Amino acid sequence: MIRILCTIFAGLLGLAFGSFLNVCLSRWPESESIVQPRSHCRHCTHTLAWWENIPLLSWLALRGRCRNCRACIGWRYPLVELAVAVLWAIPVWKLMPELVDANLPLALIYFELARTACVLIFLWGLVAMAMLDAENLWLPDWITLPGIALGFIVFSFSSALLPSLNGLEWVPFGFLSAALQSLLAILAAVALILFIRWIYWLIRRREGIGLGDAKLMAMLAAWLGLPGALLAFALGVVLGALVAVILLLMPTAQNRSEGWAASKLPLGTFLCIGGIVSSLWGQPILAAYLRWTGL
Ligand SMILES: [Zn+2]
Secondary structure (H helix, E strand, C coil): CHHHHHHHHHHHHHHHHHHHHHHHHHHHHHCCCCCCCCCECCCCCCECCHHHCCCCHHHHHCCCECCCCCCECCCHHHHHHHHHHHHHHHHHHHHHHHHCCCCCCHHHHHHHHHHHHHHHHHHHHHHHHHHHHHHHCCCCHHHHHHHHHHHHHHHHHHHHHHHHHCCCCCCCCHHHHHHHHHHHHHHHHHHHHHHHHHHHHHHHCCCCCCHHHHHHHHHHHHHHHHHHHHHHHHHHHHHHHHHHHHHHHCHHHHHCHHHHHHCCCCHHHHHHHHHHHHHHHHHHHHHHHHHHHCC
16 A cells, blocks of 8 residues: 555656756756746746646646647647656665665665665656657756766665675675776666767768767666676667668658758667666566576
8 A cells, every 4th residue: 555655646746746857948048047937838928827838738738738829739749748647656666665664774764765766866857868868859958967976876885885785794895896886887888888889980071879878888788797787788779670660661751862861860769768668667678688598
């Protein structure tokens, strides 16, 4: 019962933070303040009443249109709110059975709570960057760079502290070796992207993958470790290729094939989606893959 209540609470909190993210996504690219002025229609600047500002419900009640000027309120609003809500509910749902175990040391409970809170921030950042790259082809440094640092700290502390918190033996230099392992994973992920970028440049003499994507891969490696980051990359590339094929088969693409060759797909968006899948289900996917290849 407590598991269901906590999951619902996490989902509702996710809706609120998804709604806040929508404000950020509209205002960051325009370099506007995210605090002032209050939420308003982007077309007619009509300030929203409290009941026009409820996540999901308001969008449904208003049927996706501004009450004042009838301008369309994009799909992005309910989509982002729903995405953050679901992505915040899942880790809490998975964490709860562990936490209600009465034999668990208190220190471990606090540690797991803190770690889960960090993971929720990570997932929020991935949704933010997926949308920013899709809408503006922009992966801001001030999300990726702190994201790398936070992931590095969380990963290193988890690897070093969890064995002793679980009552196992204290590993000497555990933190140092975990930090070194994390650092190597980050460097390897960056090297992979830079290598692909270089190959692409050799063939096409044009920038194919941005440096923002390299920093995003570094962030994924910091949070998920190298196998998790590689899984995210593979998922992202497959998804991107699928979308490219679908776009290419659409009749409108045939007429503007010139423009198509030069147009850019938001690789960062696909990497973020891959990162989300890898973060939530990476271990079972990797285990299934290893079983399948017989390694
Ligand atoms: Zn309006």
